[in-house]
Amino acid sequence: xxVGYARVSTTDQDLTVQLERLSxxxxxxxxxxxxxxxxxxxxxxxxxxxxVREGDVLLVTRLDRLARSVLDLHVxxxxxxxxxxxxxxxxxxxxxxxxxxxxxxxxxxxSVAEFETDLRRERQREGIAKAKAQxxxxxxxxxxxxxxxxxxxxxxxxxxxVARALGISRQSVYRLMS
Numbered sequence: 624x625x626v627g628y629a630r631v632s633t634t635d636q637d638l639t640v641q642l643e644r645l646s647x648x649x650x651x652x653x654x655x656x657x658x659x660x661x662x663x664x665x666x667x668x669x670x671x672x673x674x675v676r677e678g679d680v681l682l683v684t685r686l687d688r689l690a691r692s693v694l695d696l697h698v699x700x701x702x703x704x705x706x707x708x709x710x711x712x713x714x715x716x717x718x719x720x721x722x723x724x725x726x727x728x729x730x731x732x733x734s735v736a737e738f739e740t741d742l743r744r745e746r747q748r749e750g751i752a753k754a755k756a757q758x759x760x761x762x763x764x765x766x767x768x769x770x771x772x773x774x775x776x777x778x779x780x781x782x783x784x785v786a787r788a789l790g791i792s793r794q795s796v797y798r799l800m801s
Contacts, residue, residue, distance in 0.1 A: 624679045627653035628671050630688045641684045644713055650682055662695050672699075677707030680721065685714045686729075686736055693737045700729070767791055772799045 627645030629638050634657045645653050652674065656667035663669075668689075675681055681703060683689045689710075690696035700720060703710055711725075712718035715732050719725030754760050767789070775785045782796040789796075 624652070624676070625650045625682055626671065626675050626679055627682045628668060628689060629653060629655040629684065630665065630668070631657050632659040633657065641688065644684050645682060648682055648713060662690060662699055672702060672706075675703070675706060675708045680709040680711055682711050682713065684712070686712055686718065686732060691740070693734055696729075767795055767799065769799045772796055776800060 625648065627642075627648070627650035629641035629645060631638055631641075636657065638655050638657070642653060642655060654667045654671035654674070656665055658665045658667070671681065681689075686696065689712075690699055700710055704720065709719070709721040710729075711721070712729075715728070717725060717728035718732060720729060751760065772785055772789065772791075772795075775788065776782070776796075780788070782793050782800070785791075785796045786793040
């Protein structure tokens with residue numbers, strides 16, 4: 624049996640394209656979810672792994688839909704292999720654990736995918752550092768009117784009364800006392 628798994632990382636993303644492609648590929652059963660995180664955090668993936676039986680093949684549209692790191696990928700594939708379940712990927716057509724060549728391609732592509740993720744993270748960190756240096760990262764917007772706190776304290780209100788009146792913690796009042 625051909626079993627599909629589709630995933631997007633956030634609830635505002637759409638699964639339609641993946642679901643259509645898995646259906647067109649002949650999947651008889653498809654598990655899908657809108658969830659980020661490790662393979663252990665994804666309930667539908669866990670259900671999918673429990674569902675597949677010896678002789679089945681798990682199909683995904685892209686490698687990154689199944690695993691986020693080479694380690695995750697190898698752990699997942701080991702679990703599938705232990706159950707006698709094959710794995711294929713639509714977009715990375717050479718990835719097919721039912722063949723020796725496919726296993727080799729899987730290792731290579733998994734390493735490349737992890738390398739790309741590391742590069743993306745590095746560029747993101749560099750961009751954030753640059754933005755901080757240019758003053759673009761200045762923290763969140765002030766939620767408490769410090770001037771109002773000090774005015775109330777100057778008018779004789781104690782910190783507890785100021786906190787109650789403004790709906791803030793007493794610690795916030797003490798932090799803003801000038």
